[in-house]
Amino acid sequence: xxxxxxxxxxxxxxxxxxxxxxxxxxxxxxxxxxxxxxxxxxxxxxxxxxxxxxxxxxxxxxxxxxxxxxxxxxxxxxxxxxxxxxxxxxxxxxxxxxxxxxxxxxxxxxxxxxxx
Amino acid sequence: xxxxxxxxxxxxxxxxxxxxxxxxxxxxxxxxxxxxxxxxxxxxxxxxxxxxxxxxxxxxxxxxxxxxxxxxxxxxxxxxxxxxxxxxxxxxxxxxxxxxxxxxxxxxxx
Numbered sequence: 579x580x581x582x583x584x585x586x587x588x589x590x591x592x593x594x595x596x597x598x599x600x601x602x603x604x605x606x607x608x609x610x611x612x613x614x615x616x617x618x619x620x621x622x623x624x625x626x627x628x629x630x631x632x633x634x635x636x637x638x639x640x641x642x643x644x645x646x647x648x649x650x651x652x653x654x655x656x657x658x659x660x661x662x663x664x665x666x667x668x669x670x671x672x673x674x675x676x677x678x679x680x681x682x683x684x685x686x687x688x689x690x691x692x693x694x
Numbered sequence: 695x696x697x698x699x700x701x702x703x704x705x706x707x708x709x710x711x712x713x714x715x716x717x718x719x720x721x722x723x724x725x726x727x728x729x730x731x732x733x734x735x736x737x738x739x740x741x742x743x744x745x746x747x748x749x750x751x752x753x754x755x756x757x758x759x760x761x762x763x764x765x766x767x768x769x770x771x772x773x774x775x776x777x778x779x780x781x782x783x784x785x786x787x788x789x790x791x792x793x794x795x796x797x798x799x800x801x802x803x804x
Contacts, residue, residue, distance in 0.1 A: 609790075611790070611791065611792075613792075613794075620781075620794055620795070620796045620797060621737075621781065621783075621792075621794040621797075622794075623791045623792060623793065626790040626791055628790070633788070633790045634786070634788065634790035634791050636791070668736060668737070670792075674789070674790075675789070681725075681789065682727075682739055682742055683727065683739070683785075683792060684739055685729070685736045685737045685738075685739075686736060687735070687736045688736050
């Protein structure tokens with residue numbers, strides 16, 4: 579079965595612009611979460627969606643937002659881009675059940691964002 | 695607070711065995727994951743422990759002690775392709791987020 583698909587893979591934006599990244603989870607997975615990865619901070623949790631509802635949000639400014647659609651696909655948006663937003667943005671999908679035995683989390687290939 | 699510690703770097707030779715340790719202090723616990731990440735690529739799932747004990751999967755094994763806040767990833771019969779970053783991550787109590795350590799960069803030499 580298809581894995582987690584993220585688009586676009588690479589993009590370059592200028593400061594002040596906004597960007598939208600897309601993620602299609604594994605078929606049957608209802609939870610989508612987003613992470614930012616930078617060399618200095620490592621992988622940091624942005625937010626998690628389950629059945630179109632945001633269940634959890636990390637410690638990021640309001641410029642970072644997301645949403646999930648009825649087909650479980652998710653988008654994240656970053657407005658007023660700053661140089662420090664340059665990072666690899668990873669999407670992860672899972673069944674999202676609270677009984678977590680066997681509830682493995684799988685990552686997509688990521689979207690490389692460069693802000694100039 | 696949330697804290698996950700792993701060694702920054704480790705080196706080993708082909709054919710050897712290496713153990714990567716991870717200690718955690720988190721406000722909740724709902725499972726511990728290990729991922730492998732090659733440079734420029736996405737993390738790949740290796741193992742998941744939610745109960746104490748050892749989980750074995752081919753050349754990779756992972757151990758968990760919840761009372762000690764401790765896990766390790768054991769890699770046997772090391773190959774050059776095992777050179778990568780290994781990430782330890784704890785799932786929060788609600789099961790909605792992973793908290794990651796900074797990762798251990800493993801270099802395997804011939």
